[in-house]
Amino acid sequence: MTSNNAASDKAASDKAAGKGPGRRRRPTIHDVAREAGVSRGTVSRVLNGGHYVSPAAADAVNAAIRKTGYVLNRHARSLITGRSGSAAFLLTEPQEKFFEDPNFNVLLRGCTQALAAHDIPLLLMIAGSHEEQRRLVRYVSAGHVDGVLLVSSHTGDPVAERLVTSGIPVVMCGKPMGHTTRLAHVAADDRDGARQMVRHLLATGRRRVATVTGPLDTPGGVERLAGYREVLAEAGLPADETLIAAGDYSRAGGAAATAELLAGRPDLDALFVASDLMAQGALAELARSGRGVPADVAVGGFDDSAAALDSRPQLTTIRQPWDRISAEMVRLLLDQVGGADTSAVILPTDLVVRDSA
Amino acid sequence: MTSNNAASDKAASDKAAGKGPGRRRRPTIHDVAREAGVSRGTVSRVLNGGHYVSPAAADAVNAAIRKTGYVLNRHARSLITGRSGSAAFLLTEPQEKFFEDPNFNVLLRGCTQALAAHDIPLLLMIAGSHEEQRRLVRYVSAGHVDGVLLVSSHTGDPVAERLVTSGIPVVMCGKPMGHTTRLAHVAADDRDGARQMVRHLLATGRRRVATVTGPLDTPGGVERLAGYREVLAEAGLPADETLIAAGDYSRAGGAAATAELLAGRPDLDALFVASDLMAQGALAELARSGRGVPADVAVGGFDDSAAALDSRPQLTTIRQPWDRISAEMVRLLLDQVGGADTSAVILPTDLVVRDSA
DNA sequence: CTGAAAGCGCTTACAG
DNA sequence: CTGAAAGCGCTTACAG
Numbered sequence: 001m002t003s004n005n006a007a008s009d010k011a012a013s014d015k016a017a018g019k020g021p022g023r024r025r026r027p028t029i030h031d032v033a034r035e036a037g038v039s040r041g042t043v044s045r046v047l048n049g050g051h052y053v054s055p056a057a058a059d060a061v062n063a064a065i066r067k068t069g070y071v072l073n074r075h076a077r078s079l080i081t082g083r084s085g086s087a088a089f090l091l092t093e094p095q096e097k098f099f100e101d102p103n104f105n106v107l108l109r110g111c112t113q114a115l116a117a118h119d120i121p122l123l124l125m126i127a128g129s130h131e132e133q134r135r136l137v138r139y140v141s142a143g144h145v146d147g148v149l150l151v152s153s154h155t156g157d158p159v160a161e162r163l164v165t166s167g168i169p170v171v172m173c174g175k176p177m178g179h180t181t182r183l184a185h186v187a188a189d190d191r192d193g194a195r196q197m198v199r200h201l202l203a204t205g206r207r208r209v210a211t212v213t214g215p216l217d218t219p220g221g222v223e224r225l226a227g228y229r230e231v232l233a234e235a236g237l238p239a240d241e242t243l244i245a246a247g248d249y250s251r252a253g254g255a256a257a258t259a260e261l262l263a264g265r266p267d268l269d270a271l272f273v274a275s276d277l278m279a280q281g282a283l284a285e286l287a288r289s290g291r292g293v294p295a296d297v298a299v300g301g302f303d304d305s306a307a308a309l310d311s312r313p314q315l316t317t318i319r320q321p322w323d324r325i326s327a328e329m330v331r332l333l334l335d336q337v338g339g340a341d342t343s344a345v346i347l348p349t350d351l352v353v354r355d356s357a
Numbered sequence: 358m359t360s361n362n363a364a365s366d367k368a369a370s371d372k373a374a375g376k377g378p379g380r381r382r383r384p385t386i387h388d389v390a391r392e393a394g395v396s397r398g399t400v401s402r403v404l405n406g407g408h409y410v411s412p413a414a415a416d417a418v419n420a421a422i423r424k425t426g427y428v429l430n431r432h433a434r435s436l437i438t439g440r441s442g443s444a445a446f447l448l449t450e451p452q453e454k455f456f457e458d459p460n461f462n463v464l465l466r467g468c469t470q471a472l473a474a475h476d477i478p479l480l481l482m483i484a485g486s487h488e489e490q491r492r493l494v495r496y497v498s499a500g501h502v503d504g505v506l507l508v509s510s511h512t513g514d515p516v517a518e519r520l521v522t523s524g525i526p527v528v529m530c531g532k533p534m535g536h537t538t539r540l541a542h543v544a545a546d547d548r549d550g551a552r553q554m555v556r557h558l559l560a561t562g563r564r565r566v567a568t569v570t571g572p573l574d575t576p577g578g579v580e581r582l583a584g585y586r587e588v589l590a591e592a593g594l595p596a597d598e599t600l601i602a603a604g605d606y607s608r609a610g611g612a613a614a615t616a617e618l619l620a621g622r623p624d625l626d627a628l629f630v631a632s633d634l635m636a637q638g639a640l641a642e643l644a645r646s647g648r649g650v651p652a653d654v655a656v657g658g659f660d661d662s663a664a665a666l667d668s669r670p671q672l673t674t675i676r677q678p679w680d681r682i683s684a685e686m687v688r689l690l691l692d693q694v695g696g697a698d699t700s701a702v703i704l705p706t707d708l709v710v711r712d713s714a
Numbered sequence: 715c716t717g718a719a720a721g722c723g724c725t726t727a728c729a730g
Numbered sequence: 731c732t733g734a735a736a737g738c739g740c741t742t743a744c745a746g
Binding site for chain 2: 731732733734735737738739740
Binding site: 402432 | 722723724725726
């Protein structure tokens with residue numbers, strides 16, 4: 001009889017675990033309570049910070065947790081607390097754009113690790129099409145994640161608006177543009193980075209400083225161009241539109257914009273390119289035209305990505321503090337989840353001088 | 358009195374949602390049932406496939422869902438079913454290695470989208486240190502995800518073993534090596550890709566074909582070298598170790614290995630490089646040594662990544678079917694979650710002829 | 715500081 | 731095909 005009971009107990013527990021043999025029923029808070037000789041309420045209190053628990057009881061519970069191998073069931077907790085214990089990293093770009101951007105990878109990794117330190121898993125969500133965006137807003141609004149880290153380079157993203165309206169904590173990477181709602185965000189000081197670079201180019205004696213901008217419907221594109229203009233103005237140099245060409249953050253775009261500038265202003269002696277990748281394209285185009293860098297044309301990039309070191313000559317560029325950006329994004333998000341109001345953080349950028357300027 | 362009650366109802370529902378004003382209590386299955394005039398059981402049946410439900414009841418429920426704006430609470434469902442409805446994408450590499458690899462991005466995006474089609478969010482998890490790996494195995498074994506997509510280029514990953522042992526579905530990207538347990542996996546046919554490339558190099562009349570291998574503790578590195586050796590053997594060419602140098606999949610590593618080969622075998626007339634990134638380094642080194650490509654040395658890469666098109670000359674390379682790889686990984690994972698046994702899928706690779714060979 | 719009890723929102727045999 | 735009921739594993743006032 002005894003062995004019979006043991007066998008059916010085993011079968012029952014296999015069934016409970018929804019698996020075949022080899023998987024045991026997971027210990028619950030109940031098992032821990034029995035083992036520790038306390039109530040389930042007390043176990044729960046230990047699990048949630050140990051407040052209002054005597055040291056003796058806490059010790060007994062912790063020992064029981066170790067002995068039983070107990071791991072909290074987050075679904076049960078979430079069902080009560082209404083929180084999921086997870087966060088989303090959301091891309092609202094149409095396509096693979098971000099995955100081609102080296103900065104994006106650094107950001108994703110940084111956020112993943114900063115959240116992991118709080119034991120919060122990151123869900124990666126990509127919503128390019130309108131249909132995907134609709135589903136996503138629904139999913140998020142239903143409380144499946146506690147907050148959203150939003151990456152969307154272009155202005156006036158409707159997803160951001162809808163998320164904020166639905167009341168869920170959102171932190172955006174980069175300066176939001178064209179939004180009516182308040183939106184927490186973390187951004188590098190793009191404008192000042194551009195200022196530093198253009199001042200550096202002027203300091204090397206250049207006077208006909210051209211620029212390849214980023215997309216002008218992105219905050220980074222707009223701000224870096226603004227910084228360029230400011231420094232030229234403060235130096236008393238003419239604001240000449242023939243010195244400005246728009247790029248798209250791609251290598252090929254950088255080359256094309258450079259060719260355009262060279263055609264209109266063959267006399268340019270410096271080039272501020274709004275991303276390292278575009279600067280690689282610029283370098284290729286300058287080489288093709290027979291110009292030496294930095295001898296004939298000084299070139300400054302932006303990002304301090306791997307591309308800056310891969311280039312020949314290596315790029316003088318502006319470093320963006322990606323570690324700090326991801327850390328601050330996570331901090332702002334957790335603050336909001338904890339009830340704090342939104343805020344914005346602007347982080348300084350640094351000039352890194354190498355060989356191209 | 359009436360208005361008083363309404364006020365306290367409002368306060369109660371705000372409290373229930375754990376939020377300040379602006380957030381209403383979310384409708385539950387109960388609200389839908391009342392609206393539709395059926396029991397909660399029936400609503401649940403509609404939600405779970407609509408079996409054993411009359412068309413009339415199903416219609417009423419669906420209308421009620423639309424009307425109430427009901428969204429399923431996954432935590433409640435998971436608590437019962439024991440399934441989380443999510444999957445993990447797990448990196449066990451020490452550091453940023455993967456984020457520098459263009460293939461990795463393609464894979465991550467592909468898996469995210471393939472799972473999204475099944476309404477399954479992907480958790481991104483990075484466990485480089487032993488401590489992180491311990492925590493992660495614990496988390497996953499506790500049932501917080503239904504399955505794991507594992508990316509680990511190096512052999513004998515202990516995390517894989519532990520995950521498989523714990524009974525959770527796992528699908529690995531690439532051929533597992535040094536594992537004793539059975540491990541579902543999806544891999545490109547690296548060996549055949551290498552064979553195609555080396556045959557192509559021979560077909561262009563080259564006879565002193567060298568190779569820069571991948572890391573030889575990775576399946577890709579080993580397999581591509583094996584394919585190289587096979588074709589040389591079948592062509593009756595001597596297996597000469599001075600024609601082989603190990604790389605590390607980085608651009609700099611490719612350049613260094615090429616320099617080493619050139620020093621030992623200045624007469625080589627073709628080079629099979631086991632990744633496009635390394636091939637870029639090889640191209641730079643060949644240019645430095647004054648050799649023309651493909652005039653003096655034909656160069657073949659591997660991956661067909663963006664680097665292949667960025668190179669000058671553009672690289673002849675081997676295309677890996679990343680779309681299919683991610684799709685198959687997700688399929689195998691879902692099959693396993695559904696109770697199917699593990700299996701392995703090997704996908705063909707294709708020669709892409711451009712200018713370098 | 716602690717236990718007994720209610721309840722989070724769902725699914726699933728069970729009985730009709 | 732459908733409803734009533736039990737229960738998944740936890741948290742949290744409530745009363746001591």
